[in-house]
Amino acid sequence: MDLESRLNLEADEAAVVGFLKEHGGCLERDEKQTGTYWLTLHPRSDSKETYFVRLVWHSYPHEPPSVKFATAISGHLDLTRAWPIIDGYRPSSLDICKPFTAEGFSLHHEWRQSANAWPTTGNPFLWVVETLQYDLNLHYRGRSS
Amino acid sequence: MLETHAPPIIAVTVTFALSKKEPYHADFGRDTLVGTVRTKSMTYFDVTDDAQYRYYLTHDGQNVDENLSLGQVTGESHTIKFGLRKELIQG
Numbered sequence: 001m002d003l004e005s006r007l008n009l010e011a012d013e014a015a016v017v018g019f020l021k022e023h024g025g026c027l028e029r030d031e032k033q034t035g036t037y038w039l040t041l042h043p044r045s046d047s048k049e050t051y052f053v054r055l056v057w058h059s060y061p062h063e064p065p066s067v068k069f070a071t072a073i074s075g076h077l078d079l080t081r082a083w084p085i086i087d088g089y090r091p092s093s094l095d096i097c098k099p100f101t102a103e104g105f106s107l108h109h110e111w112r113q114s115a116n117a118w119p120t121t122g123n124p125f126l127w128v129v130e131t132l133q134y135d136l137n138l139h140y141r142g143r144s145s
Numbered sequence: 146m147l148e149t150h151a152p153p154i155i156a157v158t159v160t161f162a163l164s165k166k167e168p169y170h171a172d173f174g175r176d177t178l179v180g181t182v183r184t185k186s187m188t189y190f191d192v193t194d195d196a197q198y199r200y201y202l203t204h205d206g207q208n209v210d211e212n213l214s215l216g217q218v219t220g221e222s223h224t225i226k227f228g229l230r231k232e233l234i235q236g
Contacts, residue, residue, distance in 0.1 A: 015162075023206060044206045044207070098233050099233055100233065115195055115198065116197065116198070116233065119163045121163055121164065121165055122161065122162055122163040122165055123162050123163070124162070124163065126162040127162040130228070130230060131230075131233065133206070134206075134230060137206045137207060138207070138208065
């Protein structure tokens with residue numbers, strides 16, 4: 001990861017940590033890979049359920065992150081039961097087809113030239129995490145099998 | 146008999162993750178609708194609703210009903226902090 005991206009991420013981390021703390025979650029940096037973070041999230045309707053998310057940034061804030069659900073921090077990324085059931089979240093494809101993930105933009109190149117283009121202003125790291133948390137709070141229908 | 150009085154003015158703060166601007170701050174009467182605060186904060190952050198997406202004020206992990214008054218949301222508190230979030234389309 002380039003130095004600019006690393007410094008930008010470090011500058012924006014604090015707001016992400018604060019947001020997650022307000023919602024009972026947390027953020028951890030991956031020890032081995034710069035630009036990789038692990039989120040712990042809980043849906044508002046079922047605080048006993050815990051979801052782990054790996055975010056991988058390659059160029060921040062210029063490109064969206066890869067977003068995948070895992071069985072644990074540094075856990076398996078290829079199990080559907082790690083995923084929540086939310087419209088646009090595709091456990092069978094292990095991706096989120098929405099315009100805040102690298103996977104979504106890879107499937108929909110037209111988003112880059114539309115109103116859903118990846119935003120680079122403000123704190124996009126916080127925006128991605130907010131989006132994940134609010135999808136869990138507002139659109140969650142249980143855990144995938 | 147001790148009486149509690151809800152404050153007539155509420156200090157509102159709205160944060161928006163995708164803006165470079167500082168949070169929006171303004172005082173409103175407690176009868177002001179949440180929808181009015183949403184509109185004014187969107188003007189401050191220079192964003193508008195679109196056919197493909199919409200902005201919502203959030204509080205306590207949920208979208209706030211625009212038809213509620215600030216007083217109904219805050220109770221007896223004289224301050225409140227909202228988040229402004231953009232609802233995305235599904236892929």
